[in-house]
Every structure is written in C-alpha cells, then in structure tokens.
Amino acid sequence: MPRTPRQPRAKATVNAIVEAGFLSLSEHGVQGTTTRHIADLAGVSVGSLYEYFANKEEVFEAMHHHMVAEVVAMVEPMTPALVKMEIRDLIKELLFGFRDLLEKNHGRYLRYMSYAAYFAPRNYMEPIQRLLMNLLLQYVIHHPQLARLGNLPAMGYIMINGGVFTVLRYLSEPNPTIGFEELVKGLGDMVAHFVEGELRKEG
Amino acid sequence: MPRTPRQPRAKATVNAIVEAGFLSLSEHGVQGTTTRHIADLAGVSVGSLYEYFANKEEVFEAMHHHMVAEVVAMVEPMTPALVKMEIRDLIKELLFGFRDLLEKNHGRYLRYMSYAAYFAPRNYMEPIQRLLMNLLLQYVIHHPQLARLGNLPAMGYIMINGGVFTVLRYLSEPNPTIGFEELVKGLGDMVAHFVEGELRKEG
DNA sequence: GCGGGAATCCGAATTGAATCCGAACAAACA
DNA sequence: TGTTTGTTCGGATTCAATTCGGATTCCCGC
Incomplete structure (x- = not known):
C-alpha cells in the first residue's frame, strides 16, 4: 500500500x-x-x-501517465488551430509535434514507448486514441462537407492507429530507409486521397 | 553455450x-x-x-522464429493467387488469413505478438515486413499501370506497417468498437483510394 | 546382446534482484 | 520543547534464473 x-x-x-x-x-x-x-x-x-x-511496475505506470499527459498537453492547445487547417497540414503539424515530443530529452518517451506494450498491456494507448478521435470529430464539425463520410468510427480507428503506430515504428528504426518528411507526406496523401475517394463515392 | x-x-x-x-x-x-x-x-x-x-530470452526468440515461419508459410503459397486479384480482395484475403493464423491455438501467436516488442526489440517485424514488401513488388509487376506510382518504398512502408499494426491492435482489443469486416473493408478502401488518387495525380 | 562414450536429463545449490520492515531522522504543530 | 506524523534508510527475506555434477538413456562398433 x-x-x-x-x-x-x-x-x-x-x-x-x-x-x-x-x-x-x-x-x-x-x-x-x-x-x-x-x-x-x-x-x-x-x-x-x-x-x-x-512495485516496479507502478513506476513504469507513473512514467506512462507522465508521457500521456505530455501528449495531451501538446495536442489540446493546438486543436483550435488544427481544425481550421487543410487535412494534409493538420497531419504534418501533428506528426512533427509528435516527433519532437518523442525525441525530447534524448528520446526518453520514444524509448519508453517501445516497451510500453509490456508495461501496460491493456489499452495503453487508449487515452491518446481518444484524444485523436476527438480531434477528428472536431475537424469534421468544422468541415461540414466531411459529414457525408460514412462509418467515421472505423475510418478514425484505422487512420489513428495506423498513423500512430507507423510513426512510432518509424522513429524507433535505427536505419530508416525513407525520410521522416516522406513518411509524413505519404500519410497525408493517404488520408487526403481516402477522404476524396470516399466523398466521390458518396456523392 | x-x-x-x-x-x-x-x-x-x-x-x-x-x-x-x-x-x-x-x-x-x-x-x-x-x-x-x-x-x-x-x-x-x-x-x-x-x-x-x-536463457529464457532464447526460448522467446525460438517462439518468434516459429511464428514468423508460420506467417511466411501462409503468405508464400498464396502469393501467385494474390497478385492476380483486385487490390481490395488481396487485402481481404490476406487479413482474414492473418487473423485466422493469429487466433489459431487459442490465440497463442496473438498473445505472443502483444509482448513481442519487449522480447525482440530490434526489428522483430522485419522479416514479415520484407515478405509483404515483396508481395507488393510482385503485385506492381502484375499490374503495370501501377508502375507510375511514385515513391513505392514510402507507400509500401506506410501501408504495410499501418495495416499490420492496426490489425494487431484490433485483434488484441478485448471489446472492439467496430467489426473486423469493417476494419478490413476500411483498410481496403484506404489503399484503393490512395492508389486511385495517386494515379489521378500522376496522370 | 554387450560395453563404452556421447547425448540427454535431472534437481539441488548458487546468485542476484524485488520486496518488506522496523528503526532512525525530519517536519509540523501545539 | 514535546509529541505526532511523514519520510528515509538499508539490512533481511523471498523467489526466480541460471549453473553444475552426477544419473540415465541412446547409439554404434564389436
């Protein structure tokens, strides 16, 4: 106790x-x-x-809370500006911020993340996922033409998880074969084309 | 020794x-x-x-080889059929196969995967990523119109990592909010729209 | 089918890290 | 200042990883 x-x-x-x-x-x-x-x-x-x-676990859990709090502290103030941006710029802004945060203090958070699955097996990314899902909702509200998109939960799930894990994996890579800018651009294109494609389908 | x-x-x-x-x-x-x-x-x-x-680590490493070998054994025989398919069907086929494999034997591989980052910190997914990158290359060869796509490495990196981790995360989820079919459909749409969008841009 | 060396298996002993605990020290407060 | 409560310490305990020397089984030439 x-x-x-x-x-x-x-x-x-x-x-x-x-x-x-x-x-x-x-x-x-x-x-x-x-x-x-x-x-x-x-x-x-x-x-x-x-x-x-x-126990030792709890130390790691405290570290986890610490990191999650920092991510939230980064994203929340950005939100009002983010929701007004073009989708590609939003992604760029968010991911560069994410990278800087993870690499701060000689990459302590990044290092932590690569073990996080072990320390906090259950839903360890859930708060961050919720944060980003909320951002997505706000974004849709500010861009009414997107309201026609079907199945927002599934779309969000894929974009958020795919995006977050791809970036995490990339940053953990000792010798990346592509540049971070390429990665960010690729993810931006992916999401943008997806949205366009879906809108075209719906319309 | x-x-x-x-x-x-x-x-x-x-x-x-x-x-x-x-x-x-x-x-x-x-x-x-x-x-x-x-x-x-x-x-x-x-x-x-x-x-x-x-030591105990080595037992886990052996487990890892075991799992990777099974994934390879699943994908390689499918490859000739996969490369002839429509992209959405390829993804569906692959992901359902992946799910079945991971859930075999009461989810032993899935369980293993959720700890894998800890056991095998360095490049633990690399062989699978290479396998899938190879599949992608074969696919492009069989669909020459795709050769116009720029930056295949970055595209492949994103699609493969994003896809694999999203599916892994989804399958590990105790109470998923969306269905696996939705997830697979969403990933298929994402990739398909991306390819279409890029081709439109290029053309 | 027999004997000896190699391969295999065993489990008690060793080692070291995680955790507990009660005494010593410091702060708050009357 | 005396008392109570909060904080720190480091040795004692517990438990899992790993080692090691001996017992058992296999294999091959005779």
Whole structure:
C-alpha cells in the first residue's frame, strides 16, 4: 500500500524516481532497469521507492501517465488551430509535434514507448486514441462537407492507429530507409486521397 | 553455450519447450512465465531447458522464429493467387488469413505478438515486413499501370506497417468498437483510394 | 546382446534482484 | 520543547534464473 506524498520533499522524491525511471530505461533497457538502479539514479534508497510505488511496475505506470499527459498537453492547445487547417497540414503539424515530443530529452518517451506494450498491456494507448478521435470529430464539425463520410468510427480507428503506430515504428528504426518528411507526406496523401475517394463515392 | 539437439528425443524436448512457452505466455503473461513453469508444462526439468537455450530470452526468440515461419508459410503459397486479384480482395484475403493464423491455438501467436516488442526489440517485424514488401513488388509487376506510382518504398512502408499494426491492435482489443469486416473493408478502401488518387495525380 | 562414450536429463545449490520492515531522522504543530 | 506524523534508510527475506555434477538413456562398433 504505497503512500501518497504530502510534503514537498516527498513530491520531489517521487518525481526524481519517475525521472530516474526514464533515464534507466534509456540507459539499460527493461532488463537492466533494477529498482536499485532507479533508486541510485534518483538519489534515494530502494526503500523510499517502495514507499510510493507498490512495485516496479507502478513506476513504469507513473512514467506512462507522465508521457500521456505530455501528449495531451501538446495536442489540446493546438486543436483550435488544427481544425481550421487543410487535412494534409493538420497531419504534418501533428506528426512533427509528435516527433519532437518523442525525441525530447534524448528520446526518453520514444524509448519508453517501445516497451510500453509490456508495461501496460491493456489499452495503453487508449487515452491518446481518444484524444485523436476527438480531434477528428472536431475537424469534421468544422468541415461540414466531411459529414457525408460514412462509418467515421472505423475510418478514425484505422487512420489513428495506423498513423500512430507507423510513426512510432518509424522513429524507433535505427536505419530508416525513407525520410521522416516522406513518411509524413505519404500519410497525408493517404488520408487526403481516402477522404476524396470516399466523398466521390458518396456523392 | 546451449547444445543443439541431435537425437529425436532431444528434438522433441526442444519442441515441447517452445510449445510450453506459448502456453505459459497465454496462461500467465510475461511476468508469470518462469523457467520452472515452462519446464513443468513441457514435462522436463529446468536443467534440460538450459541444455538447449542459453536463457529464457532464447526460448522467446525460438517462439518468434516459429511464428514468423508460420506467417511466411501462409503468405508464400498464396502469393501467385494474390497478385492476380483486385487490390481490395488481396487485402481481404490476406487479413482474414492473418487473423485466422493469429487466433489459431487459442490465440497463442496473438498473445505472443502483444509482448513481442519487449522480447525482440530490434526489428522483430522485419522479416514479415520484407515478405509483404515483396508481395507488393510482385503485385506492381502484375499490374503495370501501377508502375507510375511514385515513391513505392514510402507507400509500401506506410501501408504495410499501418495495416499490420492496426490489425494487431484490433485483434488484441478485448471489446472492439467496430467489426473486423469493417476494419478490413476500411483498410481496403484506404489503399484503393490512395492508389486511385495517386494515379489521378500522376496522370 | 554387450560395453563404452556421447547425448540427454535431472534437481539441488548458487546468485542476484524485488520486496518488506522496523528503526532512525525530519517536519509540523501545539 | 514535546509529541505526532511523514519520510528515509538499508539490512533481511523471498523467489526466480541460471549453473553444475552426477544419473540415465541412446547409439554404434564389436
């Protein structure tokens, strides 16, 4: 039964542990990340770690929340501008932002993501998916001609998942065979053509 | 230094261990999968496991090879028929086959896949991606009008990765909000519209 | 079908990481 | 200042991964 930090000192400790989690993961991978490592990097003892986290898993979960919160903090303020853009520009804007966020701090979030499926097996991407689905809905509202598109849930599911995972995979690649710009352009074209094609079909 | 099995008895042992690996993963997840578990399920002792695998990781790697080999064994014989199909039918055929394979044996491969990023961080999907890229090339050869498409590598990268990960994610979902048929149809439409759109642009 | 070396199998012993716990220290507050 | 509550510490415990030496089984030449 982990305790919740009350005093600022304790909050700093918790924060240091989460930070250290990202560091250790980047440095040593999952295998090499021991509680001692994390505690050492955080400058506290292992015992302290267990004051606030029931187990090592929970440290990873906290890291996950941290990352999701940052993604949300990036996307939400952009939303009003995004929904007014041309679809290709929206995608470009979003994906470049996403890349920058993932590569911040020497790629800590990216590194984390490549293990995320392991730490948080169930619906670990769900909040982000919901965020993007919401963006899509807002976009449709601002572009009424899109309302004719059929089966928005399925379309959204494909575009969002396909897009997110493709970008994640791409950024994790040590020697990509194509450039990030090409990838973004390709994804933009894909979505744009899809929308055009569907509208043509409907109309 | 693990030994290579020579006698049939030993081959059966190795096989039983890999089988047990899938079983244990399905039953207990990564955390719960101990060498003792695997050995028990395989009906051998832990010592025997270490005769043929340097460590637990290697058992997972063997499982990975097993799965990749099955995917290849599924796709390769289909290829001649696939390349003659309409693009939407190709996708439908491929994805239904993929689903059936992943759900075979109570979803053992699917279960495995959801942890694969952890076991085999480096290029764990690379052989499958190459397989599908090859299919795409064959397809273009059989449909010369597609040769006008620009940037085939980027297009292929997006379609293959986006498709594979979307389907994997979908199949792992406990309560999918859309049907598999919708997903497959959506992916087919996406690719078909994309190709049409690009051809229109080029022409 | 017999004997010896190679292959295989076993499971107790070792090792090291995760987790627990009770004492020591620090802050808040009266 | 004394008391209560929050925080930190690091040694003790537990449990899984891996090792190792010996027992068992197979295979091949006789």
